[in-house]
Amino acid sequence: MITLSGKSVFGGIAIGKIAFYKRNEIQIKRSRVEDTEQEVKRFEAAKEKAVSQLQELHDKALDDVGETNAMIFEIHQMMLEDLDYVESIVNIITSQEVNAEYAVATTADNFAAMFAAMDDAYMQGRAADVKDVSERLIQVLSDQNSASMEMNEPVIIAADDLVPSETVQLDKEKVLSFITMYGSANSHTAILARTMNIPAVIGIGEDLKKEYDGKEAIVDGMEGVIYIDPDKETFTRMREKQKEDQEQKTLLEQLKGKENITKSGQKVMVYANIGNLSDVGAVLKNDAGGIGLFRSEFLYLESETFPTEEEQFKVYKQVAENMAGKRVIIRTLDIGADKQVDYFGLDKEENPALGYRAIRICLTRQEIFKTQLRALYRASAYGQIAIMFPMIISVDEVKQIKKIIEEVKQELREEGIDFRENVELGVMIETPAAVMVSRDLAKEVDFFSVGTNDLTQYTLAIDRQNQKLEPFYDSHHPAVLSMIRMAAENAHAEGKWIGICGELGADLSLTETFLEMGIDELSVAPGMILPLRKRIREAD
Known part of the structure; x- marks a missing residue:
């Protein structure tokens, strides 16, 4: 064995x-061409055919794996039309007077190496995509069928x-x-x-x-x-x-469609945490009641420059539409600390977890914040979108946020753009400061969501990224649980609901503790929805 x-x-x-996957292996040979103009035309014709093939694959994927997973073929079509990609191929053909197959293969290697060298895991994954679309092009140019x-x-x-x-x-x-x-x-x-x-x-x-x-x-x-x-x-x-x-x-599976209710009749909302559009299929498949955390920063992490209002709007709108009226809580960008983006131009910090991140960036670089808020409010016309703000430490921050929101709403009114006036606003409870002023915060917002990962690290003064401190890191520490309890009591005192969207929400050993605290919502990874529902229904 x-x-x-x-x-x-x-x-x-x-x-x-x-069974090892078998591919058609095509040997790429470098050959000189006399008529480079004709070779460029041959490449362009192959590109059009490849785009058509990808559209067929997209249609097939819609039936097999759903819309969110089929979107990759739309992305591949866009890759084939990418100006940098196309210009590289054309330039190699014309300047080196070589065949299109060689130019495509060379460009694929160069672009794949560029993606693979990036720090971001998502961008590293795009190296495989550029290889994929390039191999399709080469197959078309070589007049060979793709492997099946x-x-x-x-x-x-x-x-x-x-x-x-x-x-x-x-x-x-x-x-x-x-x-x-x-x-x-x-x-x-x-x-x-x-x-x-x-x-x-x-x-x-x-x-x-x-x-x-x-x-x-x-x-x-x-x-x-x-x-x-x-x-x-x-x-x-x-x-x-x-x-x-x-x-x-x-x-x-038998729990699908059942209520999240304890034996004693206490109801809890069970939502899902997601990072991008591709996760929505898993949310629906696992029967989540809504989305409790959409990590919008992934739109920034997956982009080479600031995502535009239109790009963000399309994503938020599609999530809202796919969830068909269920609540979708979108967290404004939480860049900084362990999530660095080069084009933000952030300075290196000695203690990034305690530094310039999340709402602190939004409030000091309001042009970025307003772009996201405009996209969010525009998308609110298409579903039950709620917005929450990370790393809050004071009531003044919330008042400043609400002032900016009013400016954005007024702009949209003047432009005649539809949006929902009564979008729910919430704050993340992930700093001890937020816990201590939670009664006053509750007067300003509609809900709380506890980010237990950060709340634990700030309460215990332990960097959760530091492996040397792992023996000291205790997410069940009485101080952490007391913080959550205090926030819950203050939220309820002002008639507001409170949820947990951090990792502790999926810790089934704490489910009864959270129920006893009166937590109204637990948001977890899609695969944990049904196990959590089972635990809730067994609780007394």
Whole structure:
């Protein structure tokens, strides 16, 4: 028996044969061309055909994996039309007098290397996208069809990594699991695995060898382990674990549509935390009552420059529409500390967690803040959007925010743009200062949402990014729980509701404690919705 280890991106147990993904390998040769103008035309014709193919893949993906996951093919179409990408290819053809295939391959390598060198995990993931669209172009130029893997039985798909155009063409009914040598938690393989609810392990490295093709294997997506040619004892143990997992999932599925209500009749709102549009499908699939935290800073982290009002508006609008009237709480950008964006031009700080971040940036760089607020208020006309503000420490900050909001609303009125006047406004309770003045804050806003990650680090004076301090970090510390209780009491004293959107919200060992405090809402990762509902319904 051979045991391999990687990173789990979705739990569960899969048992079956390994099938390595097979691609059409095209050898790219550099050849000189006499008529560069004609070669550019050949490239442009291939580009148009590739765009058309991507539209067909988008339409197929709509049926297979839903709108949010199909959007990647729209992004790929935009990549093919990207001016920098196209100009690079044309320039190589004309200046070096070479064939289009070579120019596309060279540009793909250059752009992929550029993305891979970036610090942001999302941008690193785009290296695979540019390779994907470029390989499609080369296939069209070489007059070859793209690979479509034949599967005669359900299998465990193995690969170095998989790109969207490959995963979307797989027969989903015959995919037991994904295992890859490379990739990240943000890769499309990982996203698809979460959407399909199948085990996936990535980052196995060179130990995942092609000689394992066709061998019997077990994927333990919970532990991130693969057993190849498992012995009898391992097989029996894993089969039992698979049975227990399936029984648990079946029981949880029965909770869809049920109320989040304790045996004693206490109701709690159970919402989901998301980072971008691609997560909305998981929110709906897991039957969340709404979105308790949309981390809008990911729009900034995923962009090379400040996202425009229109770009933000489209995202917020689509989330609101997809949630069909359910509450969508969008947190204004929380840039700074551990989330750095080069184009913000932020200075290096000795203590970034205690520095220039979140609402402090918004209030001192109001042009950025107003752009986001305009997009949010415009999108409010399309659903039940609520807005909350991070890193609040004073009532004066909230009053300043409300003044800016009134300016934005007046601008929209004068421009004749629709928006909802009564958008709910809330603040994040994630500093001890906010807790201590929470009674006064509650008079100014509609709700509180406790960010337990930051509240814990600021209460305990422990940098949560510092691994050396891990033995001292205690999210269950009595002081932290007392802070949450105090904020809850002050919110309720002013007739306002309070939720928790930090990691503690998904800690099932604290669910009854939060219910006893009177917490009105718990917002967790989509996959934790049903386990949390089960815990609530069992509570007395």
